[in-house]
Amino acid sequence: MMLMVKEVVMLFLLLLLLLLLLIMMLMMIMMMMMVVVMMMMMMMMMMMMMMMMMMMMMMMMMMMMMMMMMMMMIMIMMIIIITIVIVIFFRQKVVLSILNNFR
DSSP states (O other), rough: HHHHHHHHHHHHHHHHHHHHHHHHHHHHHHHHHHHHHHHHHHHHHHHHHHHHHHHHHHHHHHHHHHHHHHHHHHHHHHHHHHHHHHHHHHHHHHHHHHHHOOO
């Protein structure tokens, strides 16, 4: 009788141990899955951030390019205006000198 009880108890304990092990395994798997999911989420976030950063950089570059273009245009305009003014002045001088010569 006692032997039977002992065996039953042993079996019960073994079963409990197995169950515990299974639960532990499940927990581990769940944890791993969670970690993987977290990693994936982090990666996604990083990718999004990178994309955002890239977009921002692109926008900044575009803005810089636009500014440079504007500056170049302004410079060209200034040069053209200056040349025109100089030409006009010279012409007036030339005209004056010619008039003087004619006189």
